[in-house]
Amino acid sequence: MTTNKKAILTSGITLGLFALVGVVLLVVVQWFTKDQIIENQRQTKLQRLQEVVPASLYDNDMLATISQQSLALKGLGSVANIYTAKQGDDVTAIVYEVVSTQGYSGPINLLVAVDQQGALTGVRVVTHKETPGLGDKIDTNKSDWILEFVGKSLENPTEALWKVRKDGGEFDQFTGATITPRAVVNAVREVLKFHQVYYEASNNNDYTGATRLMPAKADPAGNN
Incomplete structure (x- = not known):
């Protein structure tokens, strides 16, 4: 009986030591790769921003x-989250990172870029949990649907037509999936409406209001 107890105790100590070594190794790896992870996240976010704002519109670090x-x-x-595109001292576009709460399977994180004329230069889905093969067509890896927003504004089409076709609007929905594209269209429309009011209220339409927003908490990766 005593021998069995010693064997069990020895096994327990051995397992504990292995677990401790594993934790230490994990901490060490995370410590040495932390900066690289942050830089990778930063580059991913920068790539997304570059997808919605043409290179000809900015020369700054958004x-x-x-x-x-x-x-x-x-x-x-x-x-x-709001990012400002500039050429020299001139603001050329504003990028809004927003979250739609109307997705079918969960929140949809979006980047919506608007130029000086109030027209969209690009819209991209950053993250989502929509149904594969149906709602995931909002992703450029699955379809070009989201590219149809480029050049659109509250005047093109009129605000009344900022809906999916099933609701009497101009934008296509997906076969078997209306909720997801409806959520994206609604989100983009609301951003355009906010941008219009905010822009008009920002010191005689010169975009200076874009620099007077509440500063975000420091995040070197540029994440939420």
């Missing part, structure tokens, strides 16, 4: 301009 704005918009989360 990630360095991140700020936050509280929102009270239908179907969107309460906070938006």
